[in-house]
Amino acid sequence: MDLFTAIEQRHCYRGGFTPDLIPRDHLRQIVQAGLQAPSGCNAQTTTFVIVDDPARLAEIAAILDRKPVREARALIVCIAEHRPVYNGLSFAVEDCAAAVENILLALTGLGYASVWLDGVLRVNDHARKIRKILGVPETREVRILLPVGRPSEPVTAREKLPFEKRAWFNQYENLT
Amino acid sequence: MDLFTAIEQRHCYRGGFTPDLIPRDHLRQIVQAGLQAPSGCNAQTTTFVIVDDPARLAEIAAILDRKPVREARALIVCIAEHRPVYNGLSFAVEDCAAAVENILLALTGLGYASVWLDGVLRVNDHARKIRKILGVPETREVRILLPVGRPSEPVTAREKLPFEKRAWFNQYENLT
Numbered sequence: 001m002d003l004f005t006a007i008e009q010r011h012c013y014r015g016g017f018t019p020d021l022i023p024r025d026h027l028r029q030i031v032q033a034g035l036q037a038p039s040g041c042n043a044q045t046t047t048f049v050i051v052d053d054p055a056r057l058a059e060i061a062a063i064l065d066r067k068p069v070r071e072a073r074a075l076i077v078c079i080a081e082h083r084p085v086y087n088g089l090s091f092a093v094e095d096c097a098a099a100v101e102n103i104l105l106a107l108t109g110l111g112y113a114s115v116w117l118d119g120v121l122r123v124n125d126h127a128r129k130i131r132k133i134l135g136v137p138e139t140r141e142v143r144i145l146l147p148v149g150r151p152s153e154p155v156t157a158r159e160k161l162p163f164e165k166r167a168w169f170n171q172y173e174n175l176t
Numbered sequence: 177m178d179l180f181t182a183i184e185q186r187h188c189y190r191g192g193f194t195p196d197l198i199p200r201d202h203l204r205q206i207v208q209a210g211l212q213a214p215s216g217c218n219a220q221t222t223t224f225v226i227v228d229d230p231a232r233l234a235e236i237a238a239i240l241d242r243k244p245v246r247e248a249r250a251l252i253v254c255i256a257e258h259r260p261v262y263n264g265l266s267f268a269v270e271d272c273a274a275a276v277e278n279i280l281l282a283l284t285g286l287g288y289a290s291v292w293l294d295g296v297l298r299v300n301d302h303a304r305k306i307r308k309i310l311g312v313p314e315t316r317e318v319r320i321l322l323p324v325g326r327p328s329e330p331v332t333a334r335e336k337l338p339f340e341k342r343a344w345f346n347q348y349e350n351l352t
């Protein structure tokens with residue numbers, strides 16, 4: 001798929017998924033796109049667990065009981081390692097987000113859909129529970145979860161502000 | 177350009193740029209890719225100033241005196257608005273990083289190169305100085321700066337860990 005088509009067609013998808021299994025070759029290709037994302041000082045602080053075992057998927061869906069998680073054929077669990085890499089600064093959040101964006105584009109390019117689940121992991125102890133199930137060390141944070149599958153419903157765009165409201169040449173335009 | 181080719185060919189580039197001007201159509205297309213990135217609760221907290229005025233470019237290069245900034249034909253200044261959008265959480269850093277990744281892929285697809293400048297803005301008051309030059313309100317943060325141009329030197333990949341060291345199926349593999 002063309003790059004700009006993928007960027008345009010990537011939308012957050014909160015619907016259900018078809019029962020089609022996802023070949024591991026596709027899962028590898030999708031996560032590989034995440035590994036190729038930039039990271040602060042090339043520290044590569046983001047790691048991934050790709051869950052495609054039905055029993056394990058069910059365990060996670062029991063914690064995060066939402067339609068795309070229940071029906072996902074795979075979950076990509078994105079794990080951040082917070083550690084200073086430059087002048088006392090950690091770029092773990094940026095690293096993880098850039099990797100996730102590559103992953104979302106890659107899965108869109110292969111005909112899958114997903115939704116970036118993030119804040120919901122940080123309530124009700126969800127992230128810690130998933131961390132324990134997957135054997136992730138305490139020093140790392142389950143930061144973002146991406147349910148993946150072939151969408152069984154239309155994938156629709158959310159409304160976005162036009163260019164003129166968010167970008168300007170040479171001078172910030174204070175709209176407030 | 178094919179999506180996966182763009183993902184593979186995007187590298188941080190710290191070299192010089194040719195004197196070729198960048199058409200505004202390209203700059204708009206590149207930043208539009210950033211606007212299409214996802215954001216937490218669709219809050220669209222990232223805004224942009226695209227600097228292509230030579231006098232303004234020189235003002236910023238006087239603050240951040242580095243080769244890609246000095247020789248850039250345009251700078252994309254990425255601005256974050258930190259505000260809670262879900263359960264007291266702000267996703268401004270994630271939003272900005274996802275937008276930047278789309279922008280880096282878009283400019284790669286059009287034959288340009290860039291480098292993600294981030295931590296360097298947060299030392300020596302650099303971000304605040306650039307914020308003032310561009311008229312960005314105090315409530316927003318100049319977070320990431322992307323120098324853009326046609327590379328005048330080879331764009332080379334930095335070494336990355338292989339898949340097996342950063343991703344696993346169904347269970348985290350503790351390598352330490």
